[in-house]
Amino acid sequence: MRHTPHYLLLDHDEIRRLARENPWMTIVSHTAAGIVASHYAFLLDEAASTGDDIVLIGHVGRPDEKAHELGDHEVLIIVQGAHGYISPSWYAEGDIIPTWNHVTAHLYGTPEILSDDENLQALSDLTDHFEQHVVNPRGLHLDPEYSRRVARGTVGIRVVITRVDARAKLSQSKSPEVVASIIGHLEGEGPYAHAALAREMRRVHDPRDS
Known part of the structure; x- marks a missing residue:
């Protein structure tokens, strides 16, 4: 990502x-054949993700494991949070430059291939994670x-994530009045x-309201 130190997200x-x-993530590999990207759901391994540790568990459909050369090298997993267009019409008079606010994390690590039993458990956990919100869950x-x-x-x-590059670009450079205007429009019906x-x-900007 662009080097923007004032937007760094450092809190693990x-x-x-x-x-x-935001479990729907993008996995990117730099392979012998070139750059490969795929999109899959990953879950945070809650038991292992403590302190500064971040561990993701997921799966790919065959033959993506070969296309990505999984286990042979580091991969990039992109987590895309909320993002959207910010109109300059929400700013002070005379300000004409729009922007795009976003929360994004680039997570790096070398995948460990799960055994068949571990994979089945991971798939079961993934299904149960989402099915818990429906009336008649299936597993x-x-x-x-x-x-x-x-x-x-x-x-x-x-x-196991070994490197993190994350940003929260959320109008930190704007005055409190402009920030309030932006939030108001985002919460509106435009x-x-x-x-x-x-x-x-x-x-x-105001953790008490989050």
């Missing part, structure tokens, strides 16, 4: 929150043999309303 608790709330435990056959088409991975981005701005 916040980075973990970002990963927890892999309802048909273990079928689930095991389907799991053979995937490869589970565990990524074409660029974005309640989730407004919440991220409140976390930075």
Whole structure:
């Protein structure tokens, strides 16, 4: 990412929150054949992610594990949080330059390939994580043999993050009055309303409101 020290996100608790709330991630590998990118859901390994540690568990569909050369080298996993257009019409009179606010983390690590049993458990956990919010949840435990056959088409991975480059660009350079205006418009009903981005701005500018 562009070198913007004043927008650095250094709090690992916040980075973990970002990963927890935005599980659909992009995995990028620099392979012998060139750059490869794929999109998959990852879950934060809550038990292992303490202190400065961040550990992600996920899977790829075969043959993406070969395309990415998983386990052979470091990969980049991109976590994209709330983001959106910020109109200069929300600024003070005379300010005409728009911007794009965002919360983004680039996480680096070398994947560990999970065993078949570990992968099946990871897939079960992933399904249960999302199914817990529906009225009649379904899980892999309802048909273990079928689930095991389907799991053979995937490869589970565990990524211990060794490097982090994260940004929270949320109008930190603007006056409190302009920040309030931006949040108000994001929480409104206009074409660029974005309640989730407004919440991220409140976390930075007035944590009491987050």
